Amino acid sequence: MSTAPRTIDRRRLLTGSAAVAAGIAAAAVAEPASAEPTTSALQSTIDPTSGASLRTTAQYAQYDGPAFVDTYATNITENQTAESNAAVRILSGFQDVWQTGPEWNNGTVVDEDLLEDNMAYSADLTGARTLAEAKQAFIFDRQHQSYSAIGGLGPLEALYKTGAKAVTAITSAPDGIPAGKISDSVPPGAPAGSANGAGATDSELGKVALLVNTVRGNFTSSNPSKFAYLYPRPYRMNEDSEVAETGGIPVLGIPAYDSKVLVAPQLLRQRSDIPAEDGGFPSGHANAAWLAAFALAYAVPERFQELLTRASDVAHSRIMAGMHSVVDVVGGRILGTALAAAVLHNPATAQIKADGREQALAYFTAATGVSADGLHAYAHREGPDTDLYADREANRERYRERLTYFLERSGSDAAMIVPKGAEVLLETRLPYLDAEQRREVLATTALKSGYPILNGPEQWGRLDYFTAADGYARFNADVAVAMDAAQGGFSAADTWRNDIGGSGKITKTGTGSLTLTGDNSFSGGVLVQEGTLRAASANALGKGGVTVTGGTLAVDADQLELRAYAQSNAALQVVLNAEGEPALEVANKVTLGSGAVLKIALDPQRPPVAGVSLPLAEAEEIVGTFAEVVLDLPGYTATLEYSKKRIEVRIDAA
Known part of the structure; x- marks a missing residue:
């Protein structure tokens, strides 16, 4: 195996605490652990003689199976194959990079260059990490992701927290290794009825909190996909691993990677000690961050692009923390995007999403004293000294870069066929267009085809909602x-x-x-x-x-x-x-x-x-x-x- 990855500019992305400064909160309520898979989860899609996927990226564009938004309820722990679980299926572009083994540490690397770059990127980022960045990564990790999303509201953030009675117990980070595991909660002295996450459902913004909770509700866990793909977290693939399970022994059945990924000291005690139940792909925190951000963006489209940039920042912090790699957070974005669309597309959610948008608009216009026509201007009235997301072009640049990171395209471009239901995420941002027009907006703003992982069935990874918000x-x-x-x-x-x-x-x-x-x-x-x-x-x-x-x-x-x-x-x-x-x-x-x-x-x-x-x-x-x-x-x-x-x-x- 080659030890020299392709040359990539891994530090060009905005990664530091300047990009996600103090006051940013990330939701980090861990998804419940589920039973360890007992057999290789994706064996039915792998050629047993070659280890290669039976599908190719060229075929993904012609996918004509059941739509994810109609089958997302199959995303449960018992279902761990692409055939039985819609979430595992839409992420199956990852099989062109990695093939699952029967155990957590003996899968097959399909694209050596890409996965070496994946480790090198994480090593570079964590090796150059500052104390401030480590502390921010801890806050993002330990806070509730739905609370974290609120930080994308800018001038509306404080008003939201008051109206929703949204609180957090994670307001700072230790300088070094904490004594034990830390979880978010309602801190002592919080106003009566307060709740962490998106807030209390019986508050002035209770219907918005309910919308966020619903989008992050049933069938939206990343765990089934983690169990299916069994791709280790980056720190478990170090040459000199800090994790006792590997003891420096090569994982994946190949020589250990030279790139050393350093977990933020503040998070060393937050790691799972059961690697078989703690896969890296896709990132659960990234999935949750995107779910929460899309839900809030539906209710408060006046900050649509800023909320999505916030999700991108939270997801990226997982690499900075050393807890995940690029492929993990890319997978989390794909999954979170598709799941948010599926929940909002579900007819059972129709009243919840309508009520959430109506309540948010009524609350913010009353609280700010501006009309609906003036709310967008009010929501963008502050500069970068007080609004972390005031610089639209900076937001766009890092958002767009993180859609693909160092992934390289191959092959000819294929037309984008927008997955069913994807247009629902633009309903409140482009309310004057009909559903077919929103689909056309998504088609014309999507990434080109040919990127690994993004090119899976239905191609949810190609969608660029930041650009789509601009028509x-x-x-x-x-x-x-x-x-x-x-x-x-x-x-x-x-x-x-x-x-x-x-x-x-x-x-x-x-x-x-x-x-x-x-x-x-x-x-x-x-x-x-x-x-x-x-x-x-x-x-x-x-x-x-x-x-x-x-x-x-x-x-x-x-x-x-x-x-x-x-x-x-x-x-x-x-x-x-x-x-x-x-x-x-x-x-x-x-x-x-x-x-x-x-x-x-x-x-x-x-x-x-x-x-x-x-x-x-x-x-x-x-x-x-x-x-x-x-x-x-x-x-x-x-x-x-x-x-x-x-x-x-x-x-x-x-």
Whole structure:
């Protein structure tokens, strides 16, 4: 076996306490131990002569068996095969990397390079770990994961803890090895009725706590999969193991790994002393963190991306702690994502999830004094000095990197077939889209195929919900967006931040406002019929023509580049500044029909000089005129000057 792993930049990910600072809490109520498996759990899927999986990653994309969301109740300890347990099945991409043996320490390594990198990554991370990072890993380990998820709420965090009566006994970590095992609980002196985890079900946010508890309820344990795969935790594969069971003896039937993984001293007494019942894949803490985060994100979608980043941080801390490896936390994410979708997709949960969202919205709007339309802004009003997740781009970067870590793609790309029910996790974040549209969002934002482990049946590991929260990444067909501002929240106003490609067309209807900010290249065109469509970048409206027959097209960028532009019985809203660039740069024709209104605002930072003409639009040809011009500056008038290829605006004192 090669001892030199491929070169990987293992420290590039945001891993320290700066990323998950003080006040972060992780839920760490251990999942109950179940009976040790007595036979190799996955023998029926392994070729007994070669040890190779009978399936290949190329076949996973064509999986047509029973949907996970319909069969997740098979996830019980008694079921430990891919055929009998839906959770074991969706994780079976791991069989292309590792094959289970009859005992905990004699499985077969299928992909040596990947599993060596897996150990090397853990060794590098734990070897460079600071005391602060070790303490944070302890807090994440010992706190209840549902309590930990609350830390993603930012400015709403303290309000949530008060309303839910959510408390924890784990508020700090020792400098070294504690005297014994430590568990979370309700601390002495906590308010009457308090509960750890997501809070008390009879509190002001009791329905939200119930939703979190339900998502983390029956059939959501990682234990059956741990027993099925029997992949050891990284510290049990050290050359000089700290664990007495190995005594330095090579595990897995191969020479011991040179990479030494160091468990955080604070967690040395928290380890199980029964390795056969304590597998690493998938991580139970990671699974629980994702379950709790998705549940809270459903109830409080105003912090959707931040809550998912929080789950990513908690999961990553398992590697920092030395308790798990990359493949373990990747498996935990896949399992937690699928289980959260399955529970929320279950008709029996319909009222619970609706009540949780309704109660959260009512509670936070009352507690903050803002409307539903203003809650998103309130939930993002603090900077990184007080909100650990205020930097959206930093969140996105580490979230995206941790979807794959060092895993490398192979083979050609295969289309993403979104697993049944996956769209439910976007119901409150994209409420104005229907289920099929949410599925298309997930399909267009998913990771490429070919990553090991992620490429299992139904491909839950390819889903990228952080990116999906920012709307489509492609218009593969025409898209109609109907937003009802009366429903408030994201239905009143939302922003799609992805770069959107494809050949489709977008039609905007309804009274709400949609903002596009990406460097978009979709070619099917834009039709605005109602409400407001805001263009916040030069290429926000893609490479096709733009037609506005109702509502308002608002140009928030300094200049909007278009192929063609037509407007009638609608408004164009622009902001003029002293830079002298036309608000509309149109390659072909501008057509202004009856009822075309121009609304002008002046840039307060760069106001134009009175009496000076500024370009409004440039095109190959301009036909027609605006029927009305509205200027938002009292005491001044706006005069339009038309030529064959140019429209200019002169601002004068009245």
